[in-house]
Amino acid sequence: MYGQQHSLFHTHHKTGECTDIYQAANDTGFTMFPNDMTSAQSEMYFKGKEEEFFPLPFLPSHTPQDTARDSLELREHNFFTGLLATVTTSQQRQEAEVPVWQVFPSTEPSSLLERWDVSSNAKEQDRVIKRGMRNYGHGRSVHLWEFVRDLLLNPAENCGVLKWEDRKEGVFRVVHSHTFAQLWGKRKSNSGMNYEKLSRALRHYYKSGILEHVGRRLTYKFGAKASGWQDSGFQ
DNA sequence: TCGATCTTTCCTGGTT
């Protein structure tokens, strides 16, 4: 049902080798989702020491065929960001300069992807991805204020936990403090996160000017050092 | 490896 096969070739910028990326993806247990693949994405390289990555939309090939809810979310999310990696100095292929193509899941999988338990060797995939991405300054751990900003700018994933009080002034209110802390804890893989700790982290931003003190309960305001909250959002 | 920065954790005391 997913990943109708198209021929889409990608030329390695060093070796010049052409690879059918859908085939490469399927070889590793994932199915490319063709609708959103663009030539721009296929040309997006990040150069690292040992691996080269570029982001791709993909879906796990073993998607569950179950609930309507999943189908709905699939349409909403459209695709997940994955990484197609060429491992040119891989231990697996030391004898050759031939790239080994592998598709890895995003290090920040969407909610749907998390439920799908994408791979049995996800730990190893994550390790390689993180190592590769560090080289590009891409995929660094998100800052709390950026997480807050993105929630506000993306109501579809906000779940109603945050709400703009004064969009123009950057004033927002925490509607569901417990859920808000849970979301942050989930993002940081920290099950011990609660609103007490989260709010302390937010208060640290007063000093740096990322947030400003408002004086109302559960209400915060973006400061001069915060950027991007003026954007219209992702929709 | 190290220092800077950010985040977490714990805490006391105050307010709503």
Added chain:
DNA sequence: TAACCAGGAAAGATCG
């Protein structure tokens, strides 16, 4: 009484 706020202190995590 519970939930929240303010901020000090220190430790842990991350990054360049």
